Amino acid sequence: MLNRLSPLSQREARQETAAQSGPSLNKILISYLVSLTVLVLLCLGSLALGSKSLSLSDLLALSSGDGSIADRLIVFDLRFSRTVNALLVGAALGASGAIMQSVIRNPIADPGVLGISAGASLGVASGIMLLGAAGLWIGLLSSLLGALLAAGFLFLCAMLPSFRSSAVRITLCGIAFSAVLAGITQGIVLTNDKVLDQFRFWQVGSLTARPLEAAAWVAPLVLAGLIFSWFIGGKLNILDLGDDSAQALGISVAMVRTSSLLIVALLCGPATALAGPVAFIGFAVPHMVRLFIGHDTKQVIRFSALAAPSLLLVCDIIGRLVGHGAEVPVGIVTAVLGSILLMLLVAFSARRKLT
Amino acid sequence: MTPYSSMRPSRGEIRWIAILLVLALVVLVSSAFFGSYRVSLADFFNTVRGQAPAPMTEFFVLERRLSRAAVALCAGMLLAASGSLTQQLLRNPLASPDIIGITTGASFGGAMVILLLGGSLASASFGAVAGAIMAALILIGAVKVLRLSGSRLILLGVGLAALATALTNFLLTQVFVPSAEVAQTWLVGSLQGRGKEELVWLLAGVAILLITQIMFGIDLKMLQMGDDLAAGLGVQVTRTRLVLLFIAALLAALAVVSCGPIGFISLVAPHISFALTKSRNLISCGLTGGILLAVSDLVAQYAFSVSLPVGVITVVFGGGFFLWLLFRQRRIHG
Incomplete structure (x- = not known):
């Protein structure tokens, strides 16, 4: 799970075996099929479940134009839009989490935890403050800008020698950065009605x-980001070999890093503008994906984009069912599950050199 | 007694405590003069002597401003002392109770009692203490059983803090919260409307802090030299560390009950205090924290068009300080 942090020789050895054997084509096809099926089922579940749950036949009736007006309102106006949101936000966070974990060489990287979402929030808040009324596109643009600045800061920190050697330090740095940004955002929000x-x-x-x-x-925007992240996976695979080896293989390391940064911002900014800060999805999903398909970064990115919406939908459905009447926002559910996973990862990765 | 003679509070330490006491008093007094209701110097002294010129003046000076500043001073003292203790005991400059989840644990415990059992401030205090001690126990378990140390221990604490925050958030969605201010108190920390009722609890905490310094001050100094040496000098290392960690949790919990999980004071104050006084005396450290929080609160109240929760100010400046510490330190010990 944490192979990128193991000593160089081990890492290279493992990467080589991964490159030679890799996950076989059949396995990948089956994995795609399974995760797509799960996703479709969860979408249906998201449309059906909630404080007023519907049966599958009710859904079918609705889709053919029958059914009560109340049900129609619930499904098409309320649950449909949140399902679409979950798909977009989940895919964006999953892919960007996987990319960040690879580029920052840090298994605990997550756009929510490390402050990219906080940067996007700050962007939105200052956009509204400076420009007054916030049209949707102003919100999007400012969130994009905020995410870009935060990601830039983080990636620069990750390049510093003292941070490069330690995954935990860069994480702490991101968490503190995130807290500062959130504090400033709160200051802006509370001083402007x-x-x-x-x-x-x-x-x-x-x-x-x-x-x-x-x-x-x-x-x-998210689709564009997903297409870019589809293509950058292979380059990141080579970067995983180490900067020197990648250079020798004809990859421009700085170029790949910069474009990863842009992709992460392109995915996280709009996702945050849409759903607010959803932490830990981008952190948890790549780890779960690696359990199934191994450490091939290219595939991890693709499957994370596919699996993260599923996890987000599960969290959202849990949030609807757990509260008796009062709905629990999905961000709280992901934070509970994700922080537990983080603690387990930190506690039990002792021998795997999470320095 | 020769080894102990250098362990007593030195003349420098006492001088610094005196200086910080005077500073704290200055902050306390000056807090009475901020705000839109103007108070003249003469009015202030008359009010303090019990001869207020008008009931309004008495209300603003004594009920509102002085008691709020006193709450800030005391809460800051408790947070800073708690931070100093955890940083020394866990041997990590970043291990303050707000980072490693003790304050958020306390906040969760307090919120749970108030929201689910509808408790008063007193029962919330027990909930908060229970929450803080629970968090401390989890961390002790991580140190003892999993042999975590250094930055990984901090990160585990960060996860714990995130979990407690999320659970508090969850509790807040599950019950009717009369105002955003109440929620703010349990999530960010705020001194809005704090006064005499909280002061009793805080003063109890300050008393505990003084007793701790008197009883364990020498042990703490010896523990700084390493467990082996301290054991050689007659300190019961394991027991002392455990007791002190519980005291740290208790102090943090008392601060949280009265003003919520105000972040970063407990991280920053011990470092500033050490840079100034070159000692880890709990009293000077506490006074530094008290002054920091009281000044932050004045800034939060009056520097902006609207008064902010003090937690916002401390997070921005304290978080910046945390980043600076991370950058400055090549290695975190552990």
Whole structure:
């Protein structure tokens, strides 16, 4: 799970075997099929389950135009939009988490934990503060900018020699950075009534905060980011061999890093603008994916983008069912599950050199 | 007694405590003069002597401003002393109770009692103490059983803090919260509307802090030289460390009950205090923290168009300080 942090020789050995044998084509095809099936089932579940649960036949009736008006309202107006949001946000966070874990060489990297989401939030808040009314595209643009600045800071830190040697230090750095950004955001929000009004509903990540039109704005950006991350996977695989080896193989290391940074910002900024800060999804999913398909970064990125929406949907459904009447925002559910996973990872990776 | 003679508070330490006491008093007094209701110097002294010129003046000076500043001073003292203890005991400059989940554990415990059992401040205190001690026990378990140390221990604590915050958030969604201010108190920390009721608890904490310094001050100094040497000098190492960690949790919990999990004071104050006084005396460290929190609270109240929760100010500046510490240190010991 943490092979990128093991000593260089071991890492290289493992990478070589991964490159030679790799996950076989059949295994990959089956994995794609399984994760797609799970995703479709969960989408249906997300449409059906909640404080007023519907049966599958009810759903079928609705899709053919029958069914009560109340059910129609619940499914098409409320649950459909949050399902779409979950798909977009999940895919964005999953892919960017996997990319960050590879580029920063850190198994604990996550856009929510390390402050990229906080940067996006700060961007949105200052956008509203400076420009007054926040149209959707202003919100998107400022979140993108905020995410980009935060990711830039983080990637620069990761290059420093004292941080490069230690995954834990760069994580602590990101957490502190995230806290500072969140504090500034809160300062802006609380001193401006106008910002407070638009902001307070997504202090914790939620899939119901934004209308469906917002998803329509976010979708092209996230899709573009996903397409780019599809292609950068192979380059990151080579980068995993170490900077020197990658250079020798004709890869421009700086180029790959910079484009990863841009992709991460492109994915996380809009996702945060859509759902607020959802932590730990980008951290947890790549680890789960690695359990099944091994350490091939290219595949980990692709499967994370596919599996993360499933996990987000599960968390969202849990949030709907767990609270008796009062719904629990998805950000809280992911934070509970993710922090437990983080603690387990830190506690039991003792012999695997999580320095 | 020769080895002990150098362990007593030195003249420098006492001088610094005096200086910090005077500074704390200055902050306390000056807090009475901020704000839109103006108080003249003469009015202030008359009010303090019990001859207020108007009931309004008495209300603002004594009920609102002085008691709030006193709460800030005491809470800051407790947080800073707690931070100093955990940093020394876990041998890590970053291991303060707010980073490693003790304050958020306390906040979760307190919130749980208030929200689920509808408790008063007193029962919330027990909940908070229980939460803090639970978090401390988990960390002790991590040290003893899993042999975690250094940055990994901190990261485990960060996970613990995130979990406690998420659970508190969850509790807040499950019950009717009358105002955002209440939620803020349990999540960020705020001194809004704090006064005499909280001061009783905080003063009890300050008393514990003084007793700890008197009883364990020498042991602490010896523990700094390493467990083996301390054991050689007659310190019961394991027991002392355990007792002191519980005291640290208790102090943090008392601070949290009265003003919520105010972040980063407990991280920053011990470092500033050590840089100034060159000693890890709990009293001077506590006074530094108290002054920091009281000044932060004044900034939070009056520097912006709207008064902010003090936690926002401490997070921004304390978080910046944390980053600076990380950058400055080549290696974190452990």
